[in-house]
Amino acid sequence: MFDIGAAELLVIVIVAIIVIGPKEMPRAMRTAGRWIGQVRKVSAHFRTGIDAMVREAELEDMEKKWKAQNEEIMRRSAINAEKDAGEPVMTGPPPIETGETGPDPMADDPAPDTQPAPKKADEAAPELPLPPRQEPKD
Template sequence: MFGIDGSEFLLFAVVALVVIGPKDLPKAMRVVGRFVGKARAMSRHFRSGIDAMIREAELEEMETKWKAENERIMAQYADPVLPPPHVEAPAPPLAIEAPAVDVPAPEPELPLGAPAVETPVEAKP
């Protein structure tokens, strides 16, 4: 961290102990710790904002490339039967007439409670 090795950190701690004093050193370390924490949080927030902007720019660039590639592929492999996507297809006819078909008339229904008529069966000799 900051390129400080063990001997330099020890020298810094001894100078802080002599200058600040043993009584006020814990308070000073708390203040320094809070300041370093806030600085790290601000740095993290700034970095995440920059990363988000970079991702958005990359996505926009990829979308334009994909759109151009899609148009190239659609032009290359266009189906001759289907109209191009920018041309409107003709409207379907409003009514379709079905051919006339002879439909047999339905058998009449018996009213409720009427006895069913049985057809006589011929007995075989």
């Protein structure tokens, strides 16, 4: 914003010391620091307000676009429904078929400790031998 180099800053400090004096310089620097802080606070508040207004305007534009798209979709679906007046219109996902393809996925799971019984004797799971028992060492 302000293009102040090292040379210009040095000239400003020398002039300030000559005009204000070295005795009053710390007090003048504190006062200048307070003013700069107040200016920064006001500019940050102003910037925040501008950003909020911009966001609100963008949201209003997006709502208008969404409303127009929604109306277009509704109009198209109404036209398509009129064309297909004799056929039922499907409004949800297709039904899940159960039976030979497997159990109903929405059914509750059986208890975890129960196991289905084998259907035939030859399909039974073979029994596994138990590991050897180890005696505790004293």
